[in-house]
Amino acid sequence: MAEPVELPSRLAILPFRNKVLLPGAIVRIRCTSPSSVKLVEQELWQREERGLIGVLPVRDSEAAAVGTLLSQGVGGDPGYGSSKSPTTSSAEQQKQDSKNHQEPIHWHNRGVAARALHLSRGVEKPSGRVTYIVVLEGLCRFSVQDLSARGTYHVARISRLDMTKAELEQAEQDPDIIALSRQFKATAMELISVLEQKQKTVGRTKVLLETVPVHRLADIFVASFEISFEEQLSMLDSVDLKVRLSKATELVDRHLQSILVAEKITQKVEGQLSKSQKEYLLRQQMRAIKEELGDNDDDEDDVAALERKMQSAGMPPNIWKHAQRELRRLRKMQPQQPGYSSSRVYLELLADLPWQKVSEERELDLRAAKESLDSDHYGLTKVKQRIIEYLAVRKLKPDARGPVLCFVGPPGVGKTSLASSIASALGRKFIRISLGGVKDEADIRGHRRTYIGSMPGRLIDGLKRVGVCNPVMLLDEIDKTGSDVRGDPASALLEVLDPEQNKSFNDHYLNVPFDLSKVIFVATANRVQPIPPPLLDRMEVIELPGYTPEEKLKISMKHLIPRVLDQHGLSSEFLKIPEGMVKLIIQRYTREAGVRSLERNLAALARAAAVRVAEQERFSPAIQLSKGIQPMAASTTALLDTRLAGAGSGSSPSNGEVEMEVIPMDVSGQEISNFDGGSPIVVDETMLEKVLGPPRYDDNEAAERVATPGVSVGLVWTNFGGEVQFVEATAMVGKGELHLTGQLGDVIKESAQIALTWVRARASELEISSTSDKNLLENRDIHIHFPAGAVPKDGPSAGVTLVTSLVSLFSKKKVRADTAMTGEMTLRGLVLPVGGIKDKVLAAHRYGIKRVILPERNLKDLAEVPSNILSGLEILLVKRIEDVLEHAFEGGCPLRKRSKL
Numbered sequence: 048m049a050e051p052v053e054l055p056s057r058l059a060i061l062p063f064r065n066k067v068l069l070p071g072a073i074v075r076i077r078c079t080s081p082s083s084v085k086l087v088e089q090e091l092w093q094r095e096e097r098g099l100i101g102v103l104p105v106r107d108s109e110a111a112a113v114g115t116l117l118s119q120g121v122g123g124d125p126g127y128g129s130s131k132s133p134t135t136s137s138a139e140q141q142k143q144d145s146k147n148h149q150e151p152i153h154w155h156n157r158g159v160a161a162r163a164l165h166l167s168r169g170v171e172k173p174s175g176r177v178t179y180i181v182v183l184e185g186l187c188r189f190s191v192q193d194l195s196a197r198g199t200y201h202v203a204r205i206s207r208l209d210m211t212k213a214e215l216e217q218a219e220q221d222p223d224i225i226a227l228s229r230q231f232k233a234t235a236m237e238l239i240s241v242l243e244q245k246q247k248t249v250g251r252t253k254v255l256l257e258t259v260p261v262h263r264l265a266d267i268f269v270a271s272f273e274i275s276f277e278e279q280l281s282m283l284d285s286v287d288l289k290v291r292l293s294k295a296t297e298l299v300d301r302h303l304q305s306i307l308v309a310e311k312i313t314q315k316v317e318g319q320l321s322k323s324q325k326e327y328l329l330r331q332q333m334r335a336i337k338e339e340l341g342d343n344d345d346d347e348d349d350v351a352a353l354e355r356k357m358q359s360a361g362m363p364p365n366i367w368k369h370a371q372r373e374l375r376r377l378r379k380m381q382p383q384q385p386g387y388s389s390s391r392v393y394l395e396l397l398a399d400l401p402w403q404k405v406s407e408e409r410e411l412d413l414r415a416a417k418e419s420l421d422s423d424h425y426g427l428t429k430v431k432q433r434i435i436e437y438l439a440v441r442k443l444k445p446d447a448r449g450p451v452l453c454f455v456g457p458p459g460v461g462k463t464s465l466a467s468s469i470a471s472a473l474g475r476k477f478i479r480i481s482l483g484g485v486k487d488e489a490d491i492r493g494h495r496r497t498y499i500g501s502m503p504g505r506l507i508d509g510l511k512r513v514g515v516c517n518p519v520m521l522l523d524e525i526d527k528t529g530s531d532v533r534g535d536p537a538s539a540l541l542e543v544l545d546p547e548q549n550k551s552f553n554d555h556y557l558n559v560p561f562d563l564s565k566v567i568f569v570a571t572a573n574r575v576q577p578i579p580p581p582l583l584d585r586m587e588v589i590e591l592p593g594y595t596p597e598e599k600l601k602i603s604m605k606h607l608i609p610r611v612l613d614q615h616g617l618s619s620e621f622l623k624i625p626e627g628m629v630k631l632i633i634q635r636y637t638r639e640a641g642v643r644s645l646e647r648n649l650a651a652l653a654r655a656a657a658v659r660v661a662e663q664e665r666f667s668p669a670i671q672l673s674k675g676i677q678p679m680a681a682s683t684t685a686l687l688d689t690r691l692a693g694a695g696s697g698s699s700p701s702n703g704e705v706e707m708e709v710i711p712m713d714v715s716g717q718e719i720s721n722f723d724g725g726s727p728i729v730v731d732e733t734m735l736e737k738v739l740g741p742p743r744y745d746d747n748e749a750a751e752r753v754a755t756p757g758v759s760v761g762l763v764w765t766n767f768g769g770e771v772q773f774v775e776a777t778a779m780v781g782k783g784e785l786h787l788t789g790q791l792g793d794v795i796k797e798s799a800q801i802a803l804t805w806v807r808a809r810a811s812e813l814e815i816s817s818t819s820d821k822n823l824l825e826n827r828d829i830h831i832h833f834p835a836g837a838v839p840k841d842g843p844s845a846g847v848t849l850v851t852s853l854v855s856l857f858s859k860k861k862v863r864a865d866t867a868m869t870g871e872m873t874l875r876g877l878v879l880p881v882g883g884i885k886d887k888v889l890a891a892h893r894y895g896i897k898r899v900i901l902p903e904r905n906l907k908d909l910a911e912v913p914s915n916i917l918s919g920l921e922i923l924l925v926k927r928i929e930d931v932l933e934h935a936f937e938g939g940c941p942l943r944k945r946s947k948l
């Protein structure tokens with residue numbers, strides 16, 4: 048940095064319009080105006096040794112507040128402004144001045160002496176004008192004594208303002224100046240470090256701070272700031288070192304603060320920008336990948352569509368809030384993010400659930416409802432009556448909290464179809480929720496969303512599927528729920544069926560309450576016993592016992608056959624199933640309480656006929672016209688039989704049909720044919736056997752089963768209704784233990800133990816021929832087996848049957864094949880009443896049993912058994928086990944009378 052320079056007493060003046068050159072600052076200017084060009088030419092360019100010039104700020108009135116950059120960049124032509132000086136003598140110049148600047152120019156009385164560091168002359172224009180580029184360095188302040196013109200530019204008489212070297216050295220000892228210098232340097236240092244973080248090029252400035260005297264530094268720093276002209280002037284006027292230092296410190300500090308604030312704002316803006324830019328970039332990339340994959344669906348649109356769907360779902364306000372929160376979360380996620388799809392599936396569920404949507408309940412017409420129930424279901428008078436009562440109450444008080452109807456009965460007796468009839472009578476939608484085998488509470492209530500693969504429970508899922516919040520919901524097989532470590536589904540069902548609680552049913556997955564109070568619940572069960580008492584308490588049990596063969600026949604003729612024909616695209620003009628054949632199906636092919644298996648057999652016949660009709664249609668389109676043809680007379684059946692036999696044995700049929708005949712095969716691979724394309728197929732015994740196979744049941748079964756001693760015939764109640772149960776007992780070498788096999792529950796095992804104890808206790812009364820047989824009774828293991836497949840059996844009603852089979856085993860007497868029995872027994876031989884009498888009697892009837900032994904106290908239950916069934920049976924009512932034995936054996940009780948002993 049230059050040492051304090053010697054100043055001449057006069058300096059040519061270059062005016063700086065609204066700008067200040069401070070000592071230490073370097074500025075590059077372009078001189079274009081004639082006056083400044085002249086000045087440069089004469090004072091700098093033509094001199095061998097480049098001299099000094101004075102730079103003097105001038106201002107025009109309105110530019111007082113405008114700040115200008117002095118230290119960087121190329122300045123304008125300040126000399127141009129000087130040419131407008133009122134002191135200029137040139138007429139042309141005056142003209143120009145008056146044209147461009149009407150106002151007077153204010154010369155500042157202090158300026159800075161400057162030296163040219165670099166000079167360059169521009170190319171001369173055709174008009175003869177030249178320009179100069181000058182790089183000037185400010186050296187020291189001066190004050191103007193007076194100003195006079197030298198040709199086109201001004202010259203000033205000046206006096207130096209800055210201190211000399213000696214003065215400076217002295218001033219530097221001043222404690223105030225030392226303190227001020229320190230403060231200035233500290234602020235400047237701070238500024239440099241801030242700048243350093245932004246740009247790495249401030250290293251040189253740091254060096255300046257260490258090498259340049261502080262009075263120069265003050266000017267250099269301030270010259271580099273963008274400050275107003277006024278502030279620049281006041282800095283120029285700060286001749287006193289203390290004033291200059293404190294002013295410079297203030298300006299540096301202000302600059303530092305403004306940088307810091309700007310930095311903060313920039314950081315904030317940058318942060319936002321970079322985040323949104325990042326997101327934008329990622330989205331662009333995603334879109335590109337999707338396009339590449341041909342997967343163009345736009346997730347953003349998807350989410351918007353989802354929101355629209357949610358808006359129209361009619362959620363209650365609190366749930367809508369919850370949904371919106373979840374939606375906001377989804378919006379912040381990327382589709383690839385874990386949790387995105389589960390959150391989406393959840394929101395889809397919220398949008399799909401029928402929060403408000405109801406199926407419009409039509410005005411209930413009880414007569415029409417009764418007619419529809421009658422037309423859909425044969426018999427079941429009491430049940431239908433109860434349903435009508437139920438509907439009548441609903442009609443009078445639609446929001447009445449009526450009981451939950453629970454239809455209990457064996458499979459295939461019409462429980463499900465009755466429930467769906469209720470729905471159609473009310474004009475509501477119907478949904479069936481199967482509860483069979485549900486052991487986990489989560490099946491009813493759903494899993495919490497924290498579990499992987501969590502789902503809503505069956506009820507919420509059902510409501511989503513049905514799409515209305517007021518359906519008739521059938522809780523099917525409510526007796527088949529069980530509890531284990533995973534909770535108790537029955538307790539969840541309690542909440543569902545309780546009108547007080549189901550207003551805000553809480554599904555764990557859904558996690559917000561759902562109002563189930565508009566749902567009409569109907570339940571079905573095969574048995575009442577397994578239903579937990581609290582649950583049973585909330586339901587009204589309506590029993591549907593099994594059907595008699597006559598009822599089954601009527602159901603078949605009126606309902607099943609028309610339905611089955613319709614399901615197979617047939618009508619009575621193509622297939623006829625006479626009553627006699629239906630009876631045979633009931634007797635020989637089914638032994639159920641309901642009509643499901645009967646329906647299946649009828650469907651098998653319809654299938655076989657459908658194949659035949661379809662084939663005929665192929666070969667003879669005229670078949671459509673055959674609908675008016677009279678049904679085949681019964682007398683023609685024999686003829687058809689012959690044809691069938693002929694087709695089966697491979698011989699040619701007599702009517703020459705052989706060329707176009709396609710012989711359909713039924714399920715068992717049997718051929719059928721008695722259809723000539725003109726008359727309906729009439730089912731006969733042959734067709735029955737060909738389609739359904741040989742008869743599955745016959746009336747001789749009981750006789751065959753009880754052909755050896757040790758077998759008795761019992762009547763039991765299973766999930767499939769009443770059943771005839773053969774109990775087999777045998778003895779073998781052992782330690783007197785009891786073995787039981789078959790699908791048995793605990794109660795039946797206890798009954799067997801009681802029966803054996805009773806028989807052993809009366810060993811001496813038994814009519815046993817030899818002592819070895821007596822030993823048999825005492826020392827041998829006894830094995831009792833309950834055949835009949837996988838049908839689970841429980842309950843105490845096998846007591847008398849067990850005793851009978853054991854007595855038969857030890858007395859070697861066979862029981863009567865035409866007699867079946869039921870009843871619980873005490874250890875002392877009393878016979879106690881049992882349940883399900885109607886079903887059991889019906890089962891006996893199905894099996895062709897002629898005599899039924901029942902506990903005396905079950906007499907009243909016989910009132911439920913249809914009279915036509917009762918009239919064909921001999922009912923024997925007993926009080927004690929001895930009475931059972933009396934009736935069960937051919938030649939009377941095998942026990943010796945006590946009196947005989």
Ligand SMILES: Nc1ncnc2c1ncn2[C@@H]1O[C@H](COP(=O)(O)OP(=O)(O)OP(=O)(O)O)[C@@H](O)[C@H]1O
Pocket residue numbers: 423424425426427456457458459460461462463464465571602606607641642643646
């Ligand atoms: N009384 C009846 N009148 C007319 N059709 C009947 C009657 N009873 C049962 N059905 C018919 O028998 C078939 C079986 O009935 P459904 O499915 O309702 O039995 P379910 O008792 O519900 O059996 P599950 O306990 O196995 O569910 C249905 O096609 C039904 O229409």
